[in-house]
Amino acid sequence: MPQVVRSRIAVLHGAHPAAPLPRSFRSLADRAAVEVLHRAARVLVASLPVLTDRLVEALYEQEPGYRAAIDSDRAEVWQEVHHSLRHNVGSLIQPREFRDAAHRTSRWIGEIRAEQGVPLDAVLHAFRMGGAMVWQDLVDETARRDPDDVRLLVHVAADVWNFVDEHCGIVADAYRQAERRLSWRRENQQRLMVAALLDGTARIADVCEAAAMLGLPEQGRYAVLAVASAPGGPQQQGLARPPLNLPAALSGAAPDGGPHAAPGGQTPPDGPPHAAPSPEPGGRPHSAPSTAPAPLWHTGPDTAFAILRLTGGPGDPGDPDELHAIAAALDAPAGTRAGIGSAVDGLAALGDARRLAETALRACPASGGTVVLDEHLPDALVVSSPALGSALADRVLGPLDRLDPSDRDVILETLTAWLDADGSAQRAGARLYCHRNTVLNRLRRFEQLTGRCLTRPRDAVEVSLALAARRLLVG
Secondary structure, eight states: OOHHHHGGGGGGGSSOOOOOOOTTOOOOOOHHHHHHHHHHHHHHHHTHHHHHHHHHHHHHHHOHHHHHHHHHOHHHHHHHHHHHHHHHHHHHHOHHHHHHHHHHHHHHHHHHHHHHTOOHHHHHHHHHHHHHHHHHHHHHHHHHHOGGGHHHHHHHHHHHHHHHHHHHHHHHHHHHHHHHHHHHHHHHHHHHHHHHHHHTOSOHHHHHHHHHHHTOOTTOEEEEEEEEEOTTSOOOTTOSSOSOBOOHHHHOOSSOOSTTOOGGGOOOOSSSOOOOOOBOTTSOBOOSGGGSOOOEEEEOSSOEEEEEEESOBTTBOOOTTHHHHHHHHOBOOTTEEEEEOOOEESGGGHHHHHHHHHHHHHTSOTTOEEEEGGGOHHHHHHHHSHHHHHHHHHHHHGGGGGSOHHHHHHHHHHHHHHHHTTTOHHHHHHHHTSOHHHHHHHHHHHHHHHOOOTTSHHHHHHHHHHHHHHHHHOO
16 A cells, blocks of 8 residues: 555644645546546445444544444434435545535534534544545555556545545534524523513523523522613613623623623623632631622613622521622712612522612612612612602692792702701701701701601601602602
């Protein structure tokens, strides 16, 4: 056997073969060389089952990427290899008749192997192994029939290997297209699942599947963050997520982006959630938000929602200050409104968590800011029933509307400052840059105009809620 022919097989384990020649290139093979090639190829067609057995066995021994597929369904892999060899060897004899069928077969193999998760390198290696085995059998058959004809095969060697390279390109293209479709399908399924969880429409039977798909514990502890632009402010059109920088622990520091990806271009992991934090010396797990994995985002027409994985779990409330710490670490552009709902247990409760986050968002000032629902429950009561809140504001504060607007605003500002100062006229005066007696005089005037008594607890509660309604609902 000529050494030049044997050395061609070394390409399989070395550098990639040369790129295919341009279509305009005409082979130098003469009629005699083509006749030798066709004669040897007809013998291979007659012994395709044996050739298929040898190639499947070689794949099992030399290509780990195919080993699992062969173990799983050897007959299916055998049929695939046989189908490919039949069309490809047939193309050497009748290229016009077999060309399209051979291309379709190669595309089909690329697509199905992508769906099965076989690495692309393994698929290309398998094609080159098949090409090497076919070429070697062509040489062996020619040498067996007439050793002098072997030298003629040199004239068609480039054509044969260009054919192999052409089909490797077809397989690679089909594989990558299938991979993109699968990636889009997975991402779309994840988006739909996140949307169903946040809407509260996910079936209980699907929650376990959702936990596995999203890499989250089914019985974990969660909260939802709702983000929106200020009313009348610039809307973030076309953005997958709002321009919001989450705390370092929640933004995701690991590579491999996915639905966990956080705003700002950071791409947290798409796999299972981070490992549980190591316990403190006293045995309690660290509860700082730095142990939480990156959030899952879902963008609606006007609001973006993020599922926040919190520390703790069933029977463990975690860190009571965790939501406050997350809110304090948020870095949002001016005018952005953010609301963080109360913590809930389990993925099945994310619908409730989203509604709580929306309530917190409604309690945000129109100018922007971040509201943690648990820290603004009176405001949440007001915005949860806008009609009743407006009625309360009109009943309690309505008499002030008969005043000059500037006079009315001074009284409301003083009343708000006094309540924020826990009823201290001294501290309220310091905030308003006026004497404490001025504060007391304005409060007495309020009582005279409205008939309320600020030292009466019931009246104080109503006044506080009415001010919240006026601030959050008017306009």
